[in-house]
Amino acid sequence: MKKILMLSTGGTIASTDSGHGLTPTESGAAMAAMIPELQGLCEISCYEVMSIDSSNMQPEGWTTLAQAIKEHSDGFDGVVITHGTDTMAYTASALSFMLKNLPFPVVLTGSQLPISAPDTDAKRNILHAFLTALDDRLCGVYIVFDYDVIKGIHAEKTRSTTFHAFESINAPLVGTYVDNVLQINEAMIPEKPTEPLQVQLDLCNDVFLLKITPGFEPARLKALGDLGYKAIIIEGFGIGGIPNEGRDLVPAVKALTDKGILTIITTQCTYEGADLDIYSVGVSAAEAGAIAAGPMTSETILAKLMCITAKTDDFHSIRDRFRKDVIGEWKVYGTAD
Numbered sequence: 211m212k213k214i215l216m217l218s219t220g221g222t223i224a225s226t227d228s229g230h231g232l233t234p235t236e237s238g239a240a241m242a243a244m245i246p247e248l249q250g251l252c253e254i255s256c257y258e259v260m261s262i263d264s265s266n267m268q269p270e271g272w273t274t275l276a277q278a279i280k281e282h283s284d285g286f287d288g289v290v291i292t293h294g295t296d297t298m299a300y301t302a303s304a305l306s307f308m309l310k311n312l313p314f315p316v317v318l319t320g321s322q323l324p325i326s327a328p329d330t331d332a333k334r335n336i337l338h339a340f341l342t343a344l345d346d347r348l349c350g351v352y353i354v355f356d357y358d359v360i361k362g363i364h365a366e367k368t369r370s371t372t373f374h375a376f377e378s379i380n381a382p383l384v385g386t387y388v389d390n391v392l393q394i395n396e397a398m399i400p401e402k403p404t405e406p407l408q409v410q411l412d413l414c415n416d417v418f419l420l421k422i423t424p425g426f427e428p429a430r431l432k433a434l435g436d437l438g439y440k441a442i443i444i445e446g447f448g449i450g451g452i453p454n455e456g457r458d459l460v461p462a463v464k465a466l467t468d469k470g471i472l473t474i475i476t477t478q479c480t481y482e483g484a485d486l487d488i489y490s491v492g493v494s495a496a497e498a499g500a501i502a503a504g505p506m507t508s509e510t511i512l513a514k515l516m517c518i519t520a521k522t523d524d525f526h527s528i529r530d531r532f533r534k535d536v537i538g539e540w541k542v543y544g545t546a547d
């Protein structure tokens with residue numbers, strides 16, 4: 211019988227009302243026992259890695275998860291991680307870069323309603339997560355939620371209360387469950403790695419994510435350069451524009467570049483990514499040293515930069531590594547995919 215490692219971390223899925231708001235109390239084993247379809251499906255080993263609201267998830271928590279997966283990587287066919295939904299996309303992106311050449315699926319799931327609530331989405335999400343973790347066609351990190359399977363680096367939480375909480379951004383779904391059978395998108399079946407699993411446990415926190423607004427003062431962007439950041443991600447307007455007149459941000463970007471701090475520009479739009487070559491407001495930013503993040507989500511940019519800056523302080527090396535595709539994060543999907 212196949213074996214699944216179930217790592218529980220808390221979140222709404224495991225929560226009950228503490229009288230001070232929802233708080234995680236249920237263990238992974240208790241949740242698995244509530245789902246009759248899991249009995250006899252596979253052998254399950256449960257570890258409670260932490261029991262937190264995912265707003266409290268920190269990079270150290272990602273390291274703990276990566277370490278647990280590394281330690282058990284020989285004995286299991288797949289991993290299911292139950293997790294709060296609020297920062298699940300960050301965790302999925304971080305694990306995607308921390309666990310290179312993953313030969314099996316690592317599947318994150320959670321729910322909008324606690325597992326003990328009537329009409330909860332937790333049970334079907336956990337069942338679908340297990341079915342995905344057992345699927346021989348898949349490897350790498352995924353989020354499974356509300357019938358959908360999403361590649362980890364493309365997932366974003368787009369709804370705060372209703373069941374369809376996650377979407378696949380700038381990439382097709384890997385598949386969708388219909389009657390508990392995965393209708394897989396053949397184009398999203400990954401190649402199996404030929405190299406052994408490589409786990410990066412160290413991360414660097416010196417990455418800042420800034421959403422600019424009309425009226426944002428350039429001096430404040432420049433001041434970030436004195437706070438020890440190695441890279442600054444700017445969520446610009448539309449396809450990635452930042453002001454190049456009035457409260458002109460371009461000299462501040464240039465000052466960051468001159469200091470050896472990389473500026474990455476992405477978009478405030480949910481879909482279709484950033485490109486600095488289209489408008490003058492993008493070209494000026496690129497001339498000042500900024501680079502566009504293409505189709506990547508902010509979560510993915512942040513996770514990738516936290517992995518890169520843990521390994522190097524050098525501006526050119528950070529920039530070159532960021533530009534290199536590691537796990538398909540630069541891939542632009544056509545409508546036919």
Ligand code: ASP
Pocket residue numbers: 220221222223262263264265293294295296297320321322
């Ligand atoms: N606040 C919860 C968490 O992220 C929300 C959820 O799990 O849906 O832990």
